[in-house]
Amino acid sequence: MNFERARFNMVEQQIRPWDVLDQDVLDLLMTVKREEFVPAAHKALSFADIEIPVGCGQVMLKPNIEGKILQALPLKRSDTVLEIGSGSGYFAALLAARTDWVRTVEIERELVKFASENLNRYGVDNVVVEEGDASRGWPCHAPYDVIVVSGGVPMIPQSLLDQLKVGGRLFAFVGEAPVMEGRLVTCVAEGQFKIEDVFETVVPMLKNVQRKDEFRF
Template structure:
C-alpha cells in the first residue's frame, strides 16, 4: 500500500474540507505516520475515515476529528500537556511533536502497553505513558498548560479544571453518548474560565466518566 499517497488523500479529501486549514496542523498530520499506531489487522485502514478499534472497548478518533482538535488547541513548543486516555499513543505523538512534553494516562493496562510500545518504536522521547484514571485530574506535574480528554464526558470535573495553569487550555467532548459538543476551556485569570463550544460530534465515552447526580423526589 502507498501510505504516502493515502496520507495526502487523508489530509486533502477528509480533513481540509472540514475547515481544518491551519498549515501547521496539516503539516503535522502529514509528518506523523498514523499507520505506525494502528493494530496490524487494520493497517490498510489507518488513513481512511473508518473508526479503528483498538480492543478493550476503545477506538481511535477519526482523522478529521484529530485535525479539528489540533486546530482548536494550538499546541505551543513550551506546553506541558496532560492527555487523558492514551489509546494507541498516536494523538500523544501528535501532541509531542509540537509540545515540550506530554504525560498520557490510560486506564486499561493493555492499552498502556500498546501506547508505550508504539511511541518507543516510533522514537518519541518526550511522552510519559502511565496507567491510571486521570479523568478527575492527575497531580504529577500539575498544573498543565494543556489538558486533552480523548473521549466523552457528561461534564468537566472541577478537579480537572483546577489543574490548568492560568492561560492554559482544556479540551473535551461534553454531553451525552448520542451528541456531544467539542469544548475548549481557557483559564483567563485565576478561577475565571472562558468556555467555547466548537463543533458537535459523538465519540466514545471515557471509562469511569463522572456521572451527574441523580435526584429522586
C-alpha cells in the first residue's frame, strides 16, 4: 500500500471537501502518520472514511471529523491540553504537534497501554497518558487552554467548563443519536462562555457520562 498517496487522497478527497481549509491543519494531517496508530488488523483501512475499531468498543474518529475539530479550536504552541478518551493515541499526537503538552486520560487499561506504546514508538515526548475516568474532568492539572472530549456526552458538565482558562476552548460532541453537535465552547471571561455548534455528526458515547437527569446547576 502506498501510504503517502493514500494520505494525500484522504486530505484532498475526504477532509478538504468537508470545508477544512486551514492549511496548517491540512499540513498537520499530512505530517503525523495515521497508519502508525491503527491496530495491525485494520492497517489497510488507515485512511478510509470510516470509524476504525481500536478495542473496548472504542474507535478512531473519521479523518474529516478529526480535521474539523483541529480547525475549530485552533491550537497555539503555548497551549496546555486535556484530552478525554485516548483511543489509539493518534489525536493526542496531532494535538501535541501544535501545543506545549497534552495530558490524555483513558478509562480502559488496554487502550492506555495501546496509546502509550504508539506514542512512544512514534517519538511523541510531550504527551502523558493516564488511566482514569475523566468524564467530569481531570482537576489535578487544571486549568487547561484546550479540552477535547473524544466521545459523545448528553451535556457538558459544569465541572469541565470550570477547568478551562479564560480564553480556553473546549470541544465536545453533545447530544445523543441520531444527531450530535460538534460543539466549541470558549471561556470569554471568568464563568462566562461562548457556544458555537460547528457541525452535526454521531460518535460513540463517552463511558460513564452523566445522563441529563443527573445534572444540577
